[in-house]
Amino acid sequence: MPKRLVILFFLFFSVSLFALSDGALLHKAEKEFAGKQKSDIFRAYNDYKNLYLRSIMNQDEALKIKALQGIVKSGTKLHIDVTPYKKELSSFTKRRYVTQRPKKSKTSKQIKKVKLKATNKLRLVYWKKGRLVLRFSHKLRKHQVNYFKLYDADKNVYKYVFDVEASMMTRSQRLVKPGIRSIKLAQFKPNILRIVFKNDSVVEMHFKVTGKELVINARPTKVSQASGKSSHVSAVSNITSPSQRKASQSKTIVIDAGHGGKDPGASGYRHYKEKHVVLGIAKYVRDYLKRRGYHVYMTRDRDYFIKLRNRTKFANKKKADLFISIHANASKNKKAKGVETYFLSPSRSNRAKKVAAMENKADIDDMNYYARQSFLSFLNNHKIVASNKLAIDLQQSILLELRKHYKDVTDGGVREGPFWVLVGAQMPAVLIEVGFITNPAEAKRLASKKYQRHIAKGIADGVERYFIKNR
Numbered sequence: 001m002p003k004r005l006v007i008l009f010f011l012f013f014s015v016s017l018f019a020l021s022d023g024a025l026l027h028k029a030e031k032e033f034a035g036k037q038k039s040d041i042f043r044a045y046n047d048y049k050n051l052y053l054r055s056i057m058n059q060d061e062a063l064k065i066k067a068l069q070g071i072v073k074s075g076t077k078l079h080i081d082v083t084p085y086k087k088e089l090s091s092f093t094k095r096r097y098v099t100q101r102p103k104k105s106k107t108s109k110q111i112k113k114v115k116l117k118a119t120n121k122l123r124l125v126y127w128k129k130g131r132l133v134l135r136f137s138h139k140l141r142k143h144q145v146n147y148f149k150l151y152d153a154d155k156n157v158y159k160y161v162f163d164v165e166a167s168m169m170t171r172s173q174r175l176v177k178p179g180i181r182s183i184k185l186a187q188f189k190p191n192i193l194r195i196v197f198k199n200d201s202v203v204e205m206h207f208k209v210t211g212k213e214l215v216i217n218a219r220p221t222k223v224s225q226a227s228g229k230s231s232h233v234s235a236v237s238n239i240t241s242p243s244q245r246k247a248s249q250s251k252t253i254v255i256d257a258g259h260g261g262k263d264p265g266a267s268g269y270r271h272y273k274e275k276h277v278v279l280g281i282a283k284y285v286r287d288y289l290k291r292r293g294y295h296v297y298m299t300r301d302r303d304y305f306i307k308l309r310n311r312t313k314f315a316n317k318k319k320a321d322l323f324i325s326i327h328a329n330a331s332k333n334k335k336a337k338g339v340e341t342y343f344l345s346p347s348r349s350n351r352a353k354k355v356a357a358m359e360n361k362a363d364i365d366d367m368n369y370y371a372r373q374s375f376l377s378f379l380n381n382h383k384i385v386a387s388n389k390l391a392i393d394l395q396q397s398i399l400l401e402l403r404k405h406y407k408d409v410t411d412g413g414v415r416e417g418p419f420w421v422l423v424g425a426q427m428p429a430v431l432i433e434v435g436f437i438t439n440p441a442e443a444k445r446l447a448s449k450k451y452q453r454h455i456a457k458g459i460a461d462g463v464e465r466y467f468i469k470n471r
């Protein structure tokens with residue numbers, strides 16, 4: 001495709017995404033599709049893709065089918081591989097078909113007979129030096145243990161849940177440990193054993209899988225005076241753990257310092273450059289998170305250029321649980337100030353579009369790549385919701401921390417925007433604008449190590465808050 005067409009295509013893509021109503025856009029696409037020029041068909045293809053996006057955002061199944069049909073017919077004319085869309089489209093038609101005739105055939109009987117996986121069996125449960133040991137019949141693999149946390153804010157109950165791919169022969173059991181309100185072990189699903197620790201304060205949870213055993217070290221942070229009479233339970237003080245790490249230790253975070261190298265990002269007061277400021281903050285975030293036991297990777301830890309798409313690619317490769325991109329904002333209005341946190345969505349507001357346009361400047365090829373490859377794959381509702389939650393937790397924690405030390409900290413709020421650097425991330429992903437580098441007062445703060453540390457601590461707190469609330 002000629003370069004000019006690529007740019008046109010992209011501009012068109014970004015403009016048309018926001019302007020027209022669904023019906024009008026669909027009508028426009030149909031007209032374009034009927035056109036004689038290849039570029040007409042291309043525009044149609046692009047509009048159908050935008051409609052597809054909207055259908056995902058709005059959970060509009062009827063629109064999705066129309067959009068998919070459009071993508072398939074226009075894409076085919078353009079010799080674009082539309083196999084995934086074809087598949088999705090056929091899943092709709094199949095679904096209809098199945099509901100129409102739920103007839104039992106030989107094959108469905110065969111499916112029912114699917115051999116039960118030989119599951120690992122729980123053999124023994126006991127306490128050893130205050131640690132809960134579960135021994136199984138076979139070697140346990142790490143991926144067979146799924147650990148997550150829940151926090152019920154209404155009841156102020158912390159839940160720590162272990163799902164183990166195994167079965168137990170006995171009924172559910174209750175276990176006792178001083179300082180922890182309840183521990184329950186039960187068969188949650190035919191092949192999933194569930195252990196739930198409930199408490200009204202935070203429990204530091206450590207666990208490891210060794211051979212046939214799962215060993216859980218649950219350390220209540222506040223030991224209640226009342227409990228602790230059962231003799232088979234060793235005293236809490238016997239628990240020795242060299243590590244002070246929090247329970248979120250198994251999480252991996254990718255910190256992305258925006259821009260770098262030939263791309264300085266925004267520059268403002270006294271020619272401070274965004275790429276330097278954000279790298280400083282990103283390094284502090286890394287240090288804080290590492291100290292708290294997270295696995296942390298940085299897309300860059302020096303001043304060099306990285307393509308936007310390689311940043312999320314990196315996070316995907318590291319199987320990160322979160323992706324946090326750090327940026328500084330700029331405005332012609334020197335008075336503009338404040339911290340903002342963005343999550344990805346085809347944004348509606350002009351404000352978000354402006355910020356995104358600035359951050360998206362990297363290079364047009366990158367964006368074209370996204371437009372074709374990744375945008376659609378990212379935008380599912382589940383990830384948008386998770387990213388939105390993460391953005392809220394980060395924004396709140398940053399403000400909380402900054403306001404302890406500085407007067408006059410502006411809450412720019414949580415916003416959504418079409419940021420290409422977040423596109424393609426397979427995990428909750430956000431972009432933080434830590435302040436305006438064009439505002440003299442804020443720029444001075446941003447350049448100071450002290451402020452960088454405080455804001456980094458706020459970000460680290462936000463990550464913690466997010467994990468306590470979500471799994």
Ligand SMILES: [Zn+2]
Pocket residue numbers: 258259265266274326327328359
């Ligand atoms: Zn930036």
